[in-house]
Amino acid sequence: MTAARLAPALPPFDPEVAERLDSLMQGRPPLRLFSTLARDPRLFKRFFAGGLLDPGHLSLRQREIVIDRTTALCGAEYEWGVHVALFGRRAALSEEQVRATVAGAPDAACWDASERVLLRLCDALHRDCDIDDGLWAELRGFYSEEAVLELLMLAGFYRTVSYLCKGLRLPLEAGMPRFPAA
CATH class of the missing domain: 1.20.1290.10 (AhpD-like)
Structure with missing residues (x-):
């Protein structure tokens, strides 16, 4: 497998990003996708604003x-x-x-x-x-x-x-x- 093209962000994260990661990961290290998106707090927030993992019209x-x-x-x-x-x-x-x-x-x-x-x-x-x-x-x-x-x-x-x-x-x-x- 080829190396990742972008290095993930490392802690300390932007406070809002850190709060969201803590909520999502519940004590586990963040997934590589999440920590890579955390390089840009605006993009990180926009990504999660578009997510559909909440209860909705589907089981x-x-x-x-x-x-x-x-x-x-x-x-x-x-x-x-x-x-x-x-x-x-x-x-x-x-x-x-x-x-x-x-x-x-x-x-x-x-x-x-x-x-x-x-x-x-x-x-x-x-x-x-x-x-x-x-x-x-x-x-x-x-x-x-x-x-x-x-x-x-x-x-x-x-x-x-x-x-x-x-x-x-x-x-x-x-x-x-x-x-x-x-």
């Missing part, structure tokens, strides 16, 4: 399926591994489902119908930056208009996160999962 499981699939499609092993490690069990994702976010077809038997449409959404957005009317109708069969709006924003945000992780060449966090072997 934790739905959110994590979209994040894992989007980051996998983008090849962002760093962010995929962080989310699998920190949220995979809490989202009740089985090992088979975790693997399927990277290499599985959207119609794999390990997903229910409402989850298959999430995977098809991620695939369509990644491929076309759009969703056709048929997929829209399927989404609306399972999800409210507000939830679909959140899904679009979530996939877009994690595409941006993927750009950051890959463009900065962030080294994988210690102990985090790797993409499954093909």
Whole structure:
């Protein structure tokens, strides 16, 4: 793996950044992505202002399926591994489902119908930056208009996160999962 393109900020952090990191990391060292963004307190704050990890119109499981699939499609092993490690069990994702976010077809038997449409959404957005009317109708069969709006924003945000992780060449966090072997 190549070296990171930017060195992370080191403590002491800007007071607002330090407060946010303490809240997020709960005594653990900050993730490399977070400490790299902390180089610029304005960008750090803007990044977290755009985050969608709060309770919204999606369940934790739905959110994590979209994040894992989007980051996998983008090849962002760093962010995929962080989310699998920190949220995979809490989202009740089985090992088979975790693997399927990277290499599985959207119609794999390990997903229910409402989850298959999430995977098809991620695939369509990644491929076309759009969703056709048929997929829209399927989404609306399972999800409210507000939830679909959140899904679009979530996939877009994690595409941006993927750009950051890959463009900065962030080294994988210690102990985090790797993409499954093909």
